[in-house]
Structures are given as C-alpha cells and as structure tokens.
Amino acid sequence: MKSENNFEKTIVGKAKELGASLAGIASIKDLKASPSYEVYGKKPFYEEYERDSSDYHEFKGYKWRDEHKSVLVWALSHPESEPVLDWWSLKVKGFTPGNGVMRMQSKRLRIWLGEELGIKALSLPYQIEYGGAFLKDSAHLAGLGVIGKNNLLVTPEFGTRVRLRGIFMEAELKPTGPSGFDPCNGCKMPCHTACPRNAFRSGAFERVYCKAENDERYDNEEMLDGSIMGIEEASMVMKPCRFCELACPVAQGASL
Numbered sequence: 001m002k003s004e005n006n007f008e009k010t011i012v013g014k015a016k017e018l019g020a021s022l023a024g025i026a027s028i029k030d031l032k033a034s035p036s037y038e039v040y041g042k043k044p045f046y047e048e049y050e051r052d053s054s055d056y057h058e059f060k061g062y063k064w065r066d067e068h069k070s071v072l073v074w075a076l077s078h079p080e081s082e083p084v085l086d087w088w089s090l091k092v093k094g095f096t097p098g099n100g101v102m103r104m105q106s107k108r109l110r111i112w113l114g115e116e117l118g119i120k121a122l123s124l125p126y127q128i129e130y131g132g133a134f135l136k137d138s139a140h141l142a143g144l145g146v147i148g149k150n151n152l153l154v155t156p157e158f159g160t161r162v163r164l165r166g167i168f169m170e171a172e173l174k175p176t177g178p179s180g181f182d183p184c185n186g187c188k189m190p191c192h193t194a195c196p197r198n199a200f201r202s203g204a205f206e207r208v209y210c211k212a213e214n215d216e217r218y219d220n221e222e223m224l225d226g227s228i229m230g231i232e233e234a235s236m237v238m239k240p241c242r243f244c245e246l247a248c249p250v251a252q253g254a255s256l
C-alpha cells in the first residue's frame with residue numbers, strides 16, 4: 001500500500017492520543033541500512049539464541065518479513081521521579097510496569113491500524129531475538145531524537161529518559177525524520193563519567209561492562225510487595241542501572 005491521505009499524521013496523532021509521549025515513522029529499508037542492523041547479527045545480546053538459517057539476521061522462528069515496509073516507533077517518558085516504571089519482575093506482564101503500559105498501547109494501535117486504516121501491522125516484541133526491531137535506530141530515523149554519546153536516544157523534550165516500542169506496518173509511509181537535533185556537540189559528557197563500570201573508557205559504549213553492572217543487579221534482586229509493581233503478589237524485582245541516562249543534561253526537569 002502506498003502512502004495516501006496523510007496517514008503519517010493520523011497514525012502519529014493516534015499514538016499520542018493513546019498515551020505516547022512522542023511518536024514517528026521510519027522506513028524499514030533505512031533501518032536495514034542502520035549501524036545496529038549491520039552489527040547485531042554478528043554480535044547478538046543473547047548469544048545462545050539459535051539461528052534459523054545461514055542469514056545471520058534471522059533467529060530461530062523470527063525474521064523480518066518483506067511485507068513490512070515501515071515502523072511506527074513511540075516513546076514513553078520515564079522521569080527520574082518514577083523509577084518503578086523501569087523495574088523488572090517476571091510476574092509483571094511485559095516484565096516492567098513501563099513495558100506493560102507500552103504493550104497495551106501497541107495492541108490498541110495494531111488493532112486500530114487494521115480496522116481504521118486497513119494497514120496490517122505487527123506489534124513488536126522487546127527483544128531483537130524474538131523478532132523485535134532496533135528501537136533507538138528506528139526512533140532516530142523517525143526524528144524522535146538522536147543517538148547520543150551515552151549510546152541512547154536523546155530527545156529534545158525528555159532528554160534520554162524515555163522508553164521505546166515499535167510496530168511494523170505493511171504500508172510504505174513517509175518517514176517523519178531524522179531531525180537535525182545535535183545535543184552532544186560541545187557537551188562535557190557527564191554520561192561517560194557517571195558510569196559505575198566505566199563502560200565508556202574507550203570513548204564509546206562497551207556492552208560488556210554495562211552488562212556486568214546489570215548482571216550484578218540481577219544477583220541482588222529484592223522481594224517487593226505486589227502493590228509497588230502494580231500486581232497482586234510479591235515478587236523478586238531487579239532495578240536496572242540508569243546512571244548514564246540520568247546524567248544526560250538535556251531536558252532535565254521535564255515532567256510528564
């Protein structure tokens with residue numbers, strides 16, 4: 001399906017109506033030309049996950065289908081004052097309360113796209129190995145912000161304190177980005193010095209150090225009351241590291 005009737009504006013507007021703090025559209029062709037696509041197949045996060053074929057981008061049972069032409073990507077603001085949005089528990093649907101909200105938004109948007117616009121769509125899972133997309137690259141290409149020196153999406157409105165979600169669509173839509181936002185130029189990069197593991201020691205993000213910090217946080221999970229996580233029962237909760245994210249000076253003080 002070709003883009004007609006200003007679908008882009010309608011779709012972005014609907015995402016915001018359903019609670020997205022920011023939203024935009026990128027082309028999957030552009031996403032396939034992005035740095036993450038190039039790198040990831042060779043170095044997936046879950047190394048143990050099986051490949052489906054000799055194509056190193058395809059994981060067991062999951063591949064990006066050719067019918068999918070565009071990705072709708074949206075952000076949910078995660079202010080420092082609401083840390084719980086980010087906490088992980090196996091008992092929470094979507095694993096974090098923030099992801100729980102975004103999963104519901106995704107389902108509603110997918111149904112709406114089909115029913116109202118006749119666009120077949122796929123709600124993307126979080127992990128790449130389960131068929132997910134590179135959400136930071138998608139968001140950059142859709143103009144939500146840029147990938148900063150902290151290796152995270154930095155947005156003009158919320159800085160880097162956002163979480164992302166995506167939907168693949170069987171419609172060739174006009175990308176809404178990228179934007180010319182350039183916040184890291186001239187910045188002293190407090191994100192690099194804030195890291196408790198010195199994960200930016202080479203000048204760029206090194207996953208191995210960041211992973212070590214978050215693995216240790218998994219080892220130190222604590223039992224928390226269900227009411228804190230928005231569920232009935234108590235569960236073990238892991239609090240992921242946010243130092244590089246919270247140190248970013250962009251849009252400090254932004255609220256929901």
Ligand code: B12
Nearest residue numbers: 035036045126134135147150151152153160163164207240
């Ligand atoms: C696996 C994963 C992790 C792993 C591995 C991280 C890694 N980067 O390798 C661990 C557990 C360590 C981790 C840590 C964190 N994560 Co994480 N993680 C993911 C996940 C599931 C996949 C990321 C991935 O592997 N990408 C592919 C690899 C190859 O890319 P990369 O190393 O990040 O770097 C690429 C890009 O930066 C890109 N790039 C760089 N410059 C440019 C410029 C342009 C123009 C473009 C297009 C691309 C581009 O190229 C690089 C590769 O060469 C995503 C969700 C998703 N589906 O996208 C969330 C995600 C990226 N994580 C997120 C967050 C918030 C975090 C943490 C702050 C922890 C937390 N509180 O949740 C830290 C921050 C680490 C950091 N500074 O990057 C958010 C990011 C939000 C944002 N504002 O950007 C995401 C999108 C999840 C979400 N809920 O929204 N994460």
